[in-house]
Amino acid sequence: MNYQKLSDFNYKLPKELIAQYPSDKRDESKLLVLHRNTGKIEHKIFKDIINYFSEGDVLVLNKTKVIPAxxxxxxxxxxxxxxxxxxxxxxxxxxxxxxxxxxxxxxxxxxxxxxxxxxxxxxxxxxxxxxxxxxxxxxxxxGKVPLPPYIKREATDIDTERYQTIFADKPGSVAAPTAGLHFTEDILNNFKNKKVGIAEAILHVSWGTFAPVRCDNIAEHKMTSEYFEIEDSTARKINLAKRKIAVGTTSVRVLETSSVNNTITSQKGFTDIFIYPGYKFKNTDMLITNFHLPETTLIMLVCAFAGRDLIFKAYEEAKSKNYRFASYGDAMLIL
CATH class of the missing domain: 2.40.10.240 (QueA-like)
Structure with missing residues (x-):
């Protein structure tokens, strides 16, 4: 089925499942593992993620840094x-x-x-x-930390640390690339020890990431342009990967924007790429992401990657097991 209506991406999300604070430890969030080829769903914790990767894989991180906006x-x-x-x-x-x-x-x-x-x-x-x-x-x-509008509290000192990835390096975002929030130095070292490559790109997340889609036909929606950058050395590393794993929807958008003839090229500039069902992925083999709110461009992207029906099945199971949603919520690995 070709899902193109805004209502196709709506679902009931109890407000108590929208995380208002980060988990006690970054890598102890829940992890739902979704196998696209079989539809199998597994329930793990984030630190188990290393078991799904092997030598020659490359993780693509977004090293943007949230500014106190x-x-x-x-x-x-x-x-x-x-x-x-x-x-x-x-x-x-x-x-x-x-x-x-x-x-x-x-x-x-x-x-x-x-x-x-x-x-x-x-x-x-x-x-x-x-x-x-x-x-x-x-x-x-x-400035203070610009918490998303669905976090219904004032920012505190904990957000200065936790609403930032540990590899954040280039200031420019007004929202965190939230899939990266689960990573710790130990997890990154485990990947390196397993000879899984780490590649760092940049996409500065604008407030447009929270902009509502107002078109009933989602193809009419226009994304806010966001600055991105991928260096030559990063492009070479990704092109040599056995499998390319995007850490977050922002990394997907960098990979897909930078694809020329199915090869990643060194680029810098602005992207307004909008990925929704029907899109043909060129350079993304696996995706690590959080659980996204209804009718957002973020859930449309993950539905494009794994199929709308399979994503909605996984979300229903996540809700039944009290997974936490949105920026400070739990994680999903889509294989």
Missing amino acids: RLQGKKKTGGKIELLLLNLEQNNTAKAIAKPLKNLKLNDKIFFKDDFCEIIDIVDGVLKIKFHEDLQVIINKY
Whole structure:
């Protein structure tokens, strides 16, 4: 069946299954293993994942780093304004959404103690703001972790550590590549000892990852462009892989964007690739991912990879066994 309607990707998710905090230990999350060829489902814990890989396989990680993109400021009148940076641009400018947006206008200044930014454009409720000091310095000084909208609490110190992968290296994301949150140094060392390769790419996750799909025909949906980068040495390593394992949907999008004649090529730029059922994968053999919310582009991607009916069967079983969903939730390995 060709699933193309938004309602095809809806399912009932009890709100208590949406994880509000990370697990006690990164690698002790539950792991559902889904075999595409047989439909078999296994239940493990994440540290067992090493048993499904062998010498010559290559894991593709996204080494983007989440920036503290949520800023609390004040207008000149003293009114409080919360900014969420959507993406960083050149010359200390950024796109942002503001709460409350009402009464903000061009050339207004938003103050952060001794620093400030100025609104230089407003389009469809999205601000373009210019900081009058170094942007990275400002956000590191005043910013907070931008937890997703379905985590119904304020960020705390635990999020500074846990809403970041241990291999995060290149600042630029406003949301974590969540499949990578389960990895520890021990797990990475176990892969290396087994001669499983580790390749690192970059895709800076924008707030568009949470943007709702508003088209009943999902093919009409337009993805937000996101910056990605894959170096020549990384491309060579992946091309030599026996099997290419994407760690997260962001890594899938890098692999598939970088494919030319079924070969990974060194590239940097922006991608708005939208992967949904009917897509023919070129360079992704296995996928490690979390459990995604209904009607999102993320669940559409995993349905494209494993089949919508099989994914929904696995999700129903996960719900029955109280798996935790979304960013701080449990993991799934699709073979």
